[in-house]
Amino acid sequence: MFGWVSWRDLILAWRHRADVLATLFFFIIVTSLFPLGIGPEPQTLQTIAPGVVWVAALLASMLSLGRIFGNDYQDGTLEQLLLTPQPAYLIVLAKVLAHWLVSEVPLVIIAPVLGLQFGLSENTLLIVVVSLLLGTPVLSLIGAIGAALTLGLRAANVLVALLVLPLYIPVLIFGTGAIQATVNGTGTKPWLLLLGAILVLAFVFAPWATSAALKISVE
């Protein structure tokens, strides 16, 4: 059943691939604006690179949050999903997995190319990818809570941003910290371990909070 839910969301995303590409292009454009606006000074670019890449990733993933539950809520399929004989926790996890694969993995894949604009070294680019791989699932997991809480509300998109962005702060700090540490040559490992710890925490608690929020929203 778990597989069916993810599979379903992947097919639906494929039918709406323009939306997915829009998120990706948003990420590309935002990260490209900074080198253009700030100028080609390599020192400055390397200093701002971690922050720019991570903030752009946060904003890009915000854009797609409404799609996790929004359409299903409107056409009544969300109710039917919640009435299937499986814990709501697993349904949420399956949907979050699909969201991560569709909206976040493309960002992780394109990130090293964008990193080149900032003159990052190969080693640093690798850490950019690793930190995003650890951090972006957290964005999906936490974002799902916000998406579930704001289901069916007017101005849901703005509310989601206000709810979720503060919760993204730890990921932002440890994600950029890891990249910064590679640039400066200090140890990267503790930052990545902290990101991993956040991922584990989010994995355990976020789907549970999301399913509670969903039950309130469909009532």
Place this chain on the structure above:
Amino acid sequence: MLEVLKLGCIRGDRRLFSDLSFSATAGELIELRGPNGSGKTSLLRILCGLSSPAAGQVRWNGKNIRSLAEEYFRDVAYLAHQNAVKDELSALENLRIASGVAGNPLNKAQAQQVLERIGLKDRQHLPARVLSAGQRRRLALTRLLTSKATLWILDEVLTSLDDAAVRLSRDFISDHIKNGGMAIVATHQDLNLSVERMQRIQLFP
């Protein structure tokens, strides 16, 4: 066996119903009647566990459905006002995905058989977006045909169906009840089902 004990429901500041008690056993049909806004849909949503009642409780085989949770959902099929049909998917995909998600996966041949029964075989590859309202309702009905649930909770099941489809749905609701199932049907039309045991519950505004 379904037992409803002193159920009360409040929407906003309006009391829709209170102290509502009834029970249903295997092979029984419950017809739920009442004018618009009398709380039929609210009652059905409480019965299937989507909403919680303001007072009272619903018991399934002696246990509160709130504590049964997913175990109860195995025995319940709910057909809501909304069809829960995905516009982007074809009729065949809708059926196969919905039944897969619900835990009774169908292979392609089985799914086509179901679509043939409901009269959508020649439309199976069209996206649901281009189907008519009646055809979408028929597609929603396939969820009942494929489910193994004992208790069917149906909200205005005959809406936008043509005569043939109305006859078809009457047939399979009465088949379900003859085979030891239960159905609770909210309706404005007469169902005219040939079942042995039937209760009518009337809600007042």
